[in-house]
Amino acid sequence: MSKIYSGAEIVFKCLEDQGVEFIFGYPGGAVLPIYDELKNHNSIKHILVRHEQGAGHAAEGYARSSGKPGVVLVTSGPGATNVVTALTDAYMDSVPLVCISGQVPTHLIGTDAFQECDTTGITRPCTKHNWLVKDIKDLSKTLHEAFKVATTGRPGPVLVDIPKDIQFAKTSYSKPKDKKKLNGKSLNYFSQKNIEELIDLMNKSKKPIIYSGGGVINSGPEASEVLRELVELTGFPITSTLQGLGAYPGDDNQFLGMLGMHGTYEANNAMHDCDLLINIGARFDDRITGKIDEFSPKSKKVHIDIDPSSINKIIKVDLALVGDVKDVLKGINKTLKKKNINLKKSNKQKIAKWWEQIQKWRTKNSLDFKNSDVTIKPQHAVQRLYEITKDKDTFITTEVGQHQMWAAQHYKFNKPNRWMTSGGLGTMGYGLPAAVGVQIAHPKKLVIDIAGEASVLMTMQEMSTAVQYNLPIKIFILNNQYMGMVRQWQELLHEKNYSESYSEALPDFIKMAEAYGCKGIKADKPDELDEKIKEMVEFDGPVIFDCRVDPNENCFPMIPSGKPHNQMILGPSEKKENKITGKGKALV
Amino acid sequence: MTNPKSAYSVSSKKQKSDTHIIVVWVDNETGVLARVVGLFSGRGYNIESLAVAEIDAKRNISRITIVTTGTPQVIDQIKLQLKKLVPVHKVADFKRNDKSVLFKEMALFKVVGNSNNIKKAINACKKYNAVILDKTKKSNVIQITALRREIDIMAKNLKKFGLVSVSRTGAVAMTRGDKVFN
Numbered sequence: 150m151s152k153i154y155s156g157a158e159i160v161f162k163c164l165e166d167q168g169v170e171f172i173f174g175y176p177g178g179a180v181l182p183i184y185d186e187l188k189n190h191n192s193i194k195h196i197l198v199r200h201e202q203g204a205g206h207a208a209e210g211y212a213r214s215s216g217k218p219g220v221v222l223v224t225s226g227p228g229a230t231n232v233v234t235a236l237t238d239a240y241m242d243s244v245p246l247v248c249i250s251g252q253v254p255t256h257l258i259g260t261d262a263f264q265e266c267d268t269t270g271i272t273r274p275c276t277k278h279n280w281l282v283k284d285i286k287d288l289s290k291t292l293h294e295a296f297k298v299a300t301t302g303r304p305g306p307v308l309v310d311i312p313k314d315i316q317f318a319k320t321s322y323s324k325p326k327d328k329k330k331l332n333g334k335s336l337n338y339f340s341q342k343n344i345e346e347l348i349d350l351m352n353k354s355k356k357p358i359i360y361s362g363g364g365v366i367n368s369g370p371e372a373s374e375v376l377r378e379l380v381e382l383t384g385f386p387i388t389s390t391l392q393g394l395g396a397y398p399g400d401d402n403q404f405l406g407m408l409g410m411h412g413t414y415e416a417n418n419a420m421h422d423c424d425l426l427i428n429i430g431a432r433f434d435d436r437i438t439g440k441i442d443e444f445s446p447k448s449k450k451v452h453i454d455i456d457p458s459s460i461n462k463i464i465k466v467d468l469a470l471v472g473d474v475k476d477v478l479k480g481i482n483k484t485l486k487k488k489n490i491n492l493k494k495s496n497k498q499k500i501a502k503w504w505e506q507i508q509k510w511r512t513k514n515s516l517d518f519k520n521s522d523v524t525i526k527p528q529h530a531v532q533r534l535y536e537i538t539k540d541k542d543t544f545i546t547t548e549v550g551q552h553q554m555w556a557a558q559h560y561k562f563n564k565p566n567r568w569m570t571s572g573g574l575g576t577m578g579y580g581l582p583a584a585v586g587v588q589i590a591h592p593k594k595l596v597i598d599i600a601g602e603a604s605v606l607m608t609m610q611e612m613s614t615a616v617q618y619n620l621p622i623k624i625f626i627l628n629n630q631y632m633g634m635v636r637q638w639q640e641l642l643h644e645k646n647y648s649e650s651y652s653e654a655l656p657d658f659i660k661m662a663e664a665y666g667c668k669g670i671k672a673d674k675p676d677e678l679d680e681k682i683k684e685m686v687e688f689d690g691p692v693i694f695d696c697r698v699d700p701n702e703n704c705f706p707m708i709p710s711g712k713p714h715n716q717m718i719l720g721p722s723e724k725k726e727n728k729i730t731g732k733g734k735a736l737v
Numbered sequence: 738m739t740n741p742k743s744a745y746s747v748s749s750k751k752q753k754s755d756t757h758i759i760v761v762w763v764d765n766e767t768g769v770l771a772r773v774v775g776l777f778s779g780r781g782y783n784i785e786s787l788a789v790a791e792i793d794a795k796r797n798i799s800r801i802t803i804v805t806t807g808t809p810q811v812i813d814q815i816k817l818q819l820k821k822l823v824p825v826h827k828v829a830d831f832k833r834n835d836k837s838v839l840f841k842e843m844a845l846f847k848v849v850g851n852s853n854n855i856k857k858a859i860n861a862c863k864k865y866n867a868v869i870l871d872k873t874k875k876s877n878v879i880q881i882t883a884l885r886r887e888i889d890i891m892a893k894n895l896k897k898f899g900l901v902s903v904s905r906t907g908a909v910a911m912t913r914g915d916k917v918f919n
Contacts, residue, residue, distance in 0.1 A: 281767070
């Protein structure tokens with residue numbers, strides 16, 4: 150007869166067999182048996198957060214930067230409800246998370262017991278799947294299944310709710326089954342014929358563009374390599390979504406920068422005017438497309454995605470290749486190399502005019518801003534941070550808002566998995582706990598959270614976690630004393646009625662850093678910036694950097710709501726140019 | 738430029754909606770109906786009627802039949818989103834006016850009144866496979882199986898004969914001939 154284990158032991162046996170090294174969690178009444186068992190399992194380290202949302206985001210940071218699923222352990226009731234934001238965030242951005250939650254004992258379910266909530270009911274719309282384990286015999290099977298669902302196909306969060314009596318109950322343990330069938334949910338559906346159709350479109354195209362997204366990152370580092378090979382083989386220009394940054398080198402000449410609402414002028418205009426649009430692992434998000442009716446009106450559209458429901462969801466496409474990006478791109482490259490040996494040469498001529506046009510757009514220098522030697526411009530701060538840290542294989546996380554867009558615009562990523570940001574859900578407070586998770590996965594690397602002062606206060610308590618585990622994360626706060634993006638929209642759309650967007654009574658971040666037991670640095674003036682950034686980078690321990698920036702700076706360029714890609718607002722300098730030409734005309 | 742004052746784009750032109758019958762084969766487990774129905778409500782799809790029952794006790798499979806309306810794009814999304822749910826095995830979709838598919842709904846009518854009116858009510862129901870399930874001097878419970886629209890009409894017409902209560906099911910569907918949906 151096989152050995153008998155308690156539910157709590159089975160949880161750990163499953164985690165061990167799944168190769169889990171870290172759990173992010175917070176104890177409570179309904180998970181105490183699991184916490185009691187923790188001491189017997191040395192290969193698994195528990196990271197104690199200060200709020201369950203932090204556990205979720207830390208697990209997201211861990212997962213995104215390492216490619217492994219993040220594991221979260223929380224108690225019933227408030228423990229579970231606190232993690233809902235992080236689960237939703239992971240669901241929107243396709244991050245594999247396995248959340249284990251405690252539940253009141255089975256005989257108390259439905260009685261409004263202490264710290265009871267309908268966890269599976271609450272998390273149903275924000276997980277790929279969830280389970281309430283009502284029978285100890287199902288526990289090991291369910292946990293293995295949970296890891297499989299989270300990591301296969303389009304990744305995402307799952308939740309397993311385990312009542313307390315199940316954690317005590319005993320049964321035998323079953324090992325994970327060999328990876329055979331993927332439940333029919335994640336197979337590659339594309340065919341060689343599809344690939345040949347795509348290559349035919351590529352050969353005919355005179356104005357092609359590749360638009361890559363987070364799917365390339367999720368498909369693994371190899372996918373980024375084959376993407377680079379494809380771009381090199383074809384000579385096509387490439388732009389990337391917020392989530393896709395790093396899949397293609399940010400400083401390469403064929404890279405047009407990020408596209409979308411705050412994307413570059415050249416990327417958005419190229420999207421609008423192209424005759425062939427190849428979407429690789431992106432989902433035509435509304436921050437990307439702008440006005441749907443006028444989105445890339447003249448192009449044939451190709452969509453490569455692992456999730457069949459992403460195809461034709463927002464933009465109707467002419468050709469869809471459903472499959473893992475890595476496999477699809479490999480197939481394309483192989484066929485390209487076999488059939489079009491001189492592709493690079495022949496393409497170069499064909500799309501030379503297109504590149505000329507793109508160069509013209511580039512001369513607009515749409516990311517430009519007016520620098521100052523009195524106040525620190527936030528864009529300048531990010532640029533300096535990039536210059537000082539670019540040779541260090543730096544990992545960047547962000548919160549949500551203007552600083553996030555400036556980071557995306559001015560920090561250039563050369564490798565995948567180096568950029569962790571909340572794109573789909575736009576969760577303020579994501580960056581600090583995410584940095585904790587990234588640093589756990591990469592203890593020797595430089596991890597910086599480019600933050601806003603409003604966002605970072607939402608999950609500031611996780612600094613305690615960083616201090617407890619000696620995680621030398623750097624919180625680089627672009628402090629403009631406003632919820633900057635809210636203020637920007639109020640300026641542009643609501644007649645400068647800055648309703649509730651000013652942060653009164655901000656804490657002294659240096660004292661705050663000291664209170665947490667880490668280092669605080671403040672920079673007010675542009676000429677001290679470099680030196681202070683270096684001080685931050687060189688300090689061996691967590692740092693909160695209060696970078697006081699111009700409070701009135703807006704994030705440009707920008708596609709206003711309801712406008713197509715070719716009607717961007719450039720920076721304030723453009724407005725002046727326009728005014729001058731207007732006056733000039735009147736004079737003539 | 739400030740029109741519309743929103744961080745989101747305005748909705749574009751509306752396409753024509755069609756009525757479809759979506760059939761979903763699912764594992765008969767706790768919460769599976771909530772998953773399917775939650776997907777519809779969460780994504781703003783419409784449910785006109787719903788019929789669920791286990792059809793294979795051995796394999797533990799239930800069949801859910803949903804009548805919905807939507808543009809071709811929405812109907813496609815409904816199918817693809819349903820297929821993503823873990824307990825879903827397969828999804829079929831039929832247009833309501835598809836001649837190769839049978840659609841049926843069942844309704845129970847309680848008619849209370851004098852024998853003359855009850856007789857008239859039974860007569861009116863005859864063309865819809867009327868079955869008398871319960872009979873007293875003053876009342877009758879009549880079962881009919883028909884299309885949704887026919888039941889709508891009957892429910893209206895029987896009022897004058899003393900219809901006091903209507904209970905009806907959602908539509909169920911099956912293909913004609915020897916074909917089986919796979």
